[in-house]
Amino acid sequence: MSWWDERSPARPVTVEVASNGSESVDKNAAPEGSSKNTKESKAAKKAERAAQRGKPQAVTQPEAGDPLGSQYGDTQLIQSRTQAAETYLSITSLSEEQNTQIALIRGRVHTVRGKGKSCFMVLRQGSATVQAILFVDDKTVSKGMVKYASNLPRESIVDVSGEVHVPDAPVAGCTCSKVELKVRSIRCVSRADGLPFELADAMRSEEDLKREDAQFSTVQQDTRLENRWIDLRTPVNQAIFRVQSAVCQLFREALLSEGFQEIHTPKLIAGASEGGAAVFKLDYIGQPGCLAQSPQFYKQMAICSDMPRVFEIGPVFRAEKSFTHRHLCEFTGLDFEMTINQHYNEVLDMLDHLFVYMFNGLKKHCAAELSTIAEQFPVQPLQYLPKTLRLSFQEGMKLLQQAGFEPDVMGDMTTELERELGKIVKEKYKTDFYVLYRYPLAVRPFYTMPDPEDKRYSNSFDVFIRGEEIISGAQRVHDPALLTERAKVHEIPLESIQSYINSFKYGAPPHGGLGVGLERVVMLFCGLDNIRKTSLFPRDPKRLTP
Amino acid sequence: MSWWDERSPARPVTVEVASNGSESVDKNAAPEGSSKNTKESKAAKKAERAAQRGKPQAVTQPEAGDPLGSQYGDTQLIQSRTQAAETYLSITSLSEEQNTQIALIRGRVHTVRGKGKSCFMVLRQGSATVQAILFVDDKTVSKGMVKYASNLPRESIVDVSGEVHVPDAPVAGCTCSKVELKVRSIRCVSRADGLPFELADAMRSEEDLKREDAQFSTVQQDTRLENRWIDLRTPVNQAIFRVQSAVCQLFREALLSEGFQEIHTPKLIAGASEGGAAVFKLDYIGQPGCLAQSPQFYKQMAICSDMPRVFEIGPVFRAEKSFTHRHLCEFTGLDFEMTINQHYNEVLDMLDHLFVYMFNGLKKHCAAELSTIAEQFPVQPLQYLPKTLRLSFQEGMKLLQQAGFEPDVMGDMTTELERELGKIVKEKYKTDFYVLYRYPLAVRPFYTMPDPEDKRYSNSFDVFIRGEEIISGAQRVHDPALLTERAKVHEIPLESIQSYINSFKYGAPPHGGLGVGLERVVMLFCGLDNIRKTSLFPRDPKRLTP
Missing domain, CATH: 3.30.930.10 (Bira Bifunctional Protein; Domain 2)
Structure with missing residues (x-):
């Protein structure tokens, strides 16, 4: 399953966090695989993107009383308090041989989609990407953990510790396709503000942009250069x-x-x-x-x-x-x-x-x-x-x-x-x-x-x-x-x-x-x-x- | 025999070119090996150096009627007329195995001293030096050739072609001590003006300069920096x-x-x-x-x-x-x-x-x-x-x-x-x-x-x-x-x-x-x-x- 494909328009599902903490999936989101491009859906998509870009609702700490509360939440400012006890791995070093082993990755939240009791993320290091998944099971993943992960703003930097898992079918759209990570702990190191443009839009091929049915937002050169520290991440x-x-x-x-x-x-x-x-x-x-x-x-x-x-x-x-x-x-x-x-x-x-x-x-x-x-x-x-x-x-x-x-x-x-x-x-x-x-x-x-x-x-x-x-x-x-x-x-x-x-x-x-x-x-x-x-x-x- | 020793003061002999083309050795020059440092000899040395530094009298072309006239004289401005037919060698590549072979070197005139029918030069490439010698024999070296060489201003760039020769004793004071060059042809590629300071003075060790009996001209930092293109050659x-x-x-x-x-x-x-x-x-x-x-x-x-x-x-x-x-x-x-x-x-x-x-x-x-x-x-x-x-x-x-x-x-x-x-x-x-x-x-x-x-x-x-x-x-x-x-x-x-x-x-x-x-x-x-x-x-x- 892939949530990252630079060749297809991003179709994120906005997760609203209700005051009682429960989740509701945005009903305006286009259904999976829909190719309908009506005016309404475009407007909805635009609103959706604007919402994504706005200051996301911050869920920064574990829910009170969550027995898995120690497994998620924002880190203290990293300030050289202690030396790193565990080894951080690079995405490119992950392989099937590590199946069932625990791997610690620091990367960006490239995409994230929470849906009920699950959350699919793509983590990115440079150009390398890997899928990270959370399913509520009350043993290793709690509802609060999924909510926390689902609300992480894209481009935030996170420390994810997860079990390396070889999926039944290769993960499409990630550079690391042979393994994914079953998240065991997730901590945000640095939260991103709302983005001035979508990285996915900045990554589209010229051929796609030229297609007659192209519906993509394009990112102007000046916008890129004004925010070069984001643009350079493509x-x-x-x-x-x-x-x-x-x-x-x-x-x-x-x-x-x-x-x-x-x-x-x-x-x-x-x-x-x-x-x-x-x-x-x-x-x-x-x-x-x-x-x-x-x-x-x-x-x-x-x-x-x-x-x-x-x-x-x-x-x-x-x-x-x-x-x-x-x-x-x-x-x-x-x-x-x-x-x-x-x-x-x-x-x-x-x-x-x-x-x-x-x-x-x-x-x-x-x-x-x-x-x-x-x-x-x-x-x-x-x-x-x-x-x-x-x-x-x-x-x-x-x-x-x-x-x-x-x-x-x-x-x-x-x-x-x-x-x-x-x-x-x-x-x-x-x-x-x-x-x-x-x-x-x-x-x-x-x-x-x-x-x-x-x-x-x-x-x-x-x-x-x-x-x-x-x-x-x-x-x-x-x-x-x-x-x-x-x-x-x-x-x-x-x-x-x-x-x-x-x-x-x-x-x-x-x-x-x-x-x-x-x-x-x-x-x-x-x-x-x-x-x-x-x-x-x-x-x-x-x-x-x- | 060495004409280059950075540890001893330069004692050049000025060769005056009389109007009839004959040579006369400057009688004021201190005799070889003299360690007398009277006021007069210091003054003479000073004048000598000033003369050296002044515009040297240019002998740029062979003497009329010299049968060896084709073997010396200034080159035409090198202007990409022809590709180089011969291979130029580096001083560091010279060795005893090349004994009696002809070697072509482009280098600077580091020191030169003409004395009657002979001329001793030290050629320099970067930090590498080799001795080049001329003795009038009327077969390979003419009087005109010695005069031409003896009058070359120090730091000029010359093309010297010479027979590699293993001397009886190693050449002291040159980095290439095992061979010298018996000059067969010498042509000036670029003539140097009178120098603002002596390279030998710029090369003295701090220990020598501190010696109580030190008689050296020192080169001030500003003089060096004003003429950095000379200073950098030490x-x-x-x-x-x-x-x-x-x-x-x-x-x-x-x-x-x-x-x-x-x-x-x-x-x-x-x-x-x-x-x-x-x-x-x-x-x-x-x-x-x-x-x-x-x-x-x-x-x-x-x-x-x-x-x-x-x-x-x-x-x-x-x-x-x-x-x-x-x-x-x-x-x-x-x-x-x-x-x-x-x-x-x-x-x-x-x-x-x-x-x-x-x-x-x-x-x-x-x-x-x-x-x-x-x-x-x-x-x-x-x-x-x-x-x-x-x-x-x-x-x-x-x-x-x-x-x-x-x-x-x-x-x-x-x-x-x-x-x-x-x-x-x-x-x-x-x-x-x-x-x-x-x-x-x-x-x-x-x-x-x-x-x-x-x-x-x-x-x-x-x-x-x-x-x-x-x-x-x-x-x-x-x-x-x-x-x-x-x-x-x-x-x-x-x-x-x-x-x-x-x-x-x-x-x-x-x-x-x-x-x-x-x-x-x-x-x-x-x-x-x-x-x-x-x-x-x-x-x-x-x-x-x-």
């Missing part, structure tokens, strides 16, 4: 941030194995970190300061400091008023910088190694997470080649022209053209991931090394996933005279970047590197439609809380 | 930042193996992150914002979001006007937060596992780095116990009282008393690393869980290394009503922390955690005297550049 969000954590581990693993070292560069700086684009300014204890828009200057200074291969994972800040699906005002940058012997192809080779390692690693270590995400947001898995495709910018322009577009061949691509080129490349080369190199010099930052043959071009590259730009990189100018000249062309006040230029004056090795946004990697690898989905607490021009 | 600084990188890897390894996940919390926030202490304020696209003083609130919100064990390595910002040896305005925080079942001892157990793992790991993986650091800054290795000592705050106060001090037993300890207690503990328990728990509630942040027995105390702890506080942690208040009450006691405006409080309203698990500064860990583990030594580009109330 299986997809649990999965997304496991993937995000894995991307960081894989990024580091790949680079550490190639002799890179991790650095931490300052985020508080004097000038604008790359000149130009919008920076957050602040008063630095009496002198003007700002937030680094990237670790660019400082990872290059690390190169000049004889750290030949460095990487950093850290926040970067952009005070841009961009409200697109792919821009944030604060995101996590994955950056590396390395010395090169002769050619920035050495950087591209490293990129190739790094990203193929990351993609392979994600497929291997995050298979469960990726399939959870794909269930709610159906998408084709990322297609990529063992050796990443490299096209020159000119070749890219030609492909667009051949397809009937008229790109600005010496300018930057629009987002639309990037998407179109992505489609063409996918069709022709069977990859969602490719490099476009040798961009026009004019559209790149001043520190980009010009092309040796044709000064209209540069030793730079962008990398695309699913038709969206994700990585920018280049060989950098390591000669202070040329760097000064290039800064002047870009009309960057030299005094604002003097220490950066100075760092190249005492012997500077040729070098290059790249930067990529963690949130974009996760968004595009998973095929999600908005970068706010892959930032823990996203920051956009309007959102600074929570 | 072996000790190379080692310090390898240790720093290792601390981060070990921190993550220990926690990932315990089921933690990495998170990235926002640094741009609306309220003051912990209320109270000085924050950097800024204009967030039209609304008031500030920089997070710690990830405290957000790692707790992650806990409420069903991420039961989280960690973060990221920048934290403190707008404090502290000019001590242990305060920075921006540093890297190592934070973790975890759910607990009953008691914050569970957090202390994790801390124990984590730090003992880190210390053991550093001893194992960074032995060479630690001994390099200890050579310049002699210190006793950190003494710690396999199971970390835990003393209650009250026990600590008693120890101080027994030793004749008069601590404020319900207040916070002064830095001096912390040091004194550190000495007492070291004497009594043979450890430099210990936990002091159950601090008075009044001196801890509002979100600290009060002690269950005595509300004057709290479920909190600090951790000390070598008598200095390094870690703060506690069980946190997970009950929104109690949290509100505590915030009021601390006179924190509730509206500024409303979303933080709200995050506990929908079921919050009991939890605790800690935060530690990366720079402090490295400083105190290595026994260094100033936190600016362990920050790549330190930020203090006066320093915002480079």
Whole structure:
């Protein structure tokens, strides 16, 4: 029997607690299996949900005189009074071998439905769920105990001790389907207030939402983000941030194995970190300061400091008023910088190694997470080649022209053209991931090394996933005279970047590197439609809380 | 023969290039082995150094008509013209087995001394050094080639191709002592300007500097920091930042193996992150914002979001006007937060596992780095116990009282008393690393869980290394009503922390955690005297550049 199925609308039965303590089942609740969706039933459902969301009637302590009164009731505030005497188990560790054993679980009340002398609950830990059941038998479960359990607000945290039981048929809708728990004691550790939205509504698949007969409440992005601590509890969000954590581990693993070292560069700086684009300014204890828009200057200074291969994972800040699906005002940058012997192809080779390692690693270590995400947001898995495709910018322009577009061949691509080129490349080369190199010099930052043959071009590259730009990189100018000249062309006040230029004056090795946004990697690898989905607490021009 | 010995003062011989191209050795240079330190010789040395530091006379191209002209001269700007045809070797890979083979090295000119028909150089890569020699023989080395090499400014980056040669006696003063290079071609990739200070001066051991007959130039901290890209090239600084990188890897390894996940919390926030202490304020696209003083609130919100064990390595910002040896305005925080079942001892157990793992790991993986650091800054290795000592705050106060001090037993300890207690503990328990728990509630942040027995105390702890506080942690208040009450006691405006409080309203698990500064860990583990030594580009109330 299942009370939790993310594919079907929640149909909770409200249990009213009468003043005499007896129970009465809400007669308005739709009968089991009913598929009637009349106006009335919808209204009833709405009222029902509103009631559920309102402050639930608190039954916090055992009924007076209940001989099983010691088996239920809210705990004292957990305040380090004693060490835990019993071992808490994880839901994922439960198995049939534990049949008839007692297991102690701390979890959330995912769903709960009391009905007369019984109560069915689903307990949740992360994405794992298990059914817990209570039937009044006066030996192990009292009426008061069922009432207490039935009235627990969803999302409350409870300590449940129960007998592991192998049911006749697997429990549908729970991740732990082979066993359930016959509750022997239940104590609430932390009570939840009425919820601003239903977790079940936040978990529906895009396909279900698109169905013509869909009757679901949808949860708007702003509502989710306002209550991010609830939104993040959905299986997809649990999965997304496991993937995000894995991307960081894989990024580091790949680079550490190639002799890179991790650095931490300052985020508080004097000038604008790359000149130009919008920076957050602040008063630095009496002198003007700002937030680094990237670790660019400082990872290059690390190169000049004889750290030949460095990487950093850290926040970067952009005070841009961009409200697109792919821009944030604060995101996590994955950056590396390395010395090169002769050619920035050495950087591209490293990129190739790094990203193929990351993609392979994600497929291997995050298979469960990726399939959870794909269930709610159906998408084709990322297609990529063992050796990443490299096209020159000119070749890219030609492909667009051949397809009937008229790109600005010496300018930057629009987002639309990037998407179109992505489609063409996918069709022709069977990859969602490719490099476009040798961009026009004019559209790149001043520190980009010009092309040796044709000064209209540069030793730079962008990398695309699913038709969206994700990585920018280049060989950098390591000669202070040329760097000064290039800064002047870009009309960057030299005094604002003097220490950066100075760092190249005492012997500077040729070098290059790249930067990529963690949130974009996760968004595009998973095929999600908005970068706010892959930032823990996203920051956009309007959102600074929570 | 050694030209590089960090223990003896540099005694360079200035080679003047006469207008006719011939060489004349500076007659003012002190004779070899002279230990005379008269006023004149000091003055001469000073002038000599100044000359060295001045713009060196550039000999950038081969002499006209030199049949070996193709073997030396500055390279064209390395601009990705061609891929590297030859393999560049690292100094550390050179060995006697390569005797008579040709090796190509890119490195810095660490020292160079031309004398008549010969030139001795030391090439450097990171902390590794090798000797390269040129003797005019008209077959492989011309007079022009020796002149070119002899005039290379120190710290310039050169490509040297040479025959690996096993000398009769090991090369003293170079890390690669078993072989040297007989130069066959030498090309400068990037020329260094005159140096603001001598690397040799920046590398001297504290013991040498203390010697009564010390005649060395010392390099002031500000000079070092102003030219950090040179300062960071010393072996000790190379080692310090390898240790720093290792601390981060070990921190993550220990926690990932315990089921933690990495998170990235926002640094741009609306309220003051912990209320109270000085924050950097800024204009967030039209609304008031500030920089997070710690990830405290957000790692707790992650806990409420069903991420039961989280960690973060990221920048934290403190707008404090502290000019001590242990305060920075921006540093890297190592934070973790975890759910607990009953008691914050569970957090202390994790801390124990984590730090003992880190210390053991550093001893194992960074032995060479630690001994390099200890050579310049002699210190006793950190003494710690396999199971970390835990003393209650009250026990600590008693120890101080027994030793004749008069601590404020319900207040916070002064830095001096912390040091004194550190000495007492070291004497009594043979450890430099210990936990002091159950601090008075009044001196801890509002979100600290009060002690269950005595509300004057709290479920909190600090951790000390070598008598200095390094870690703060506690069980946190997970009950929104109690949290509100505590915030009021601390006179924190509730509206500024409303979303933080709200995050506990929908079921919050009991939890605790800690935060530690990366720079402090490295400083105190290595026994260094100033936190600016362990920050790549330190930020203090006066320093915002480079």
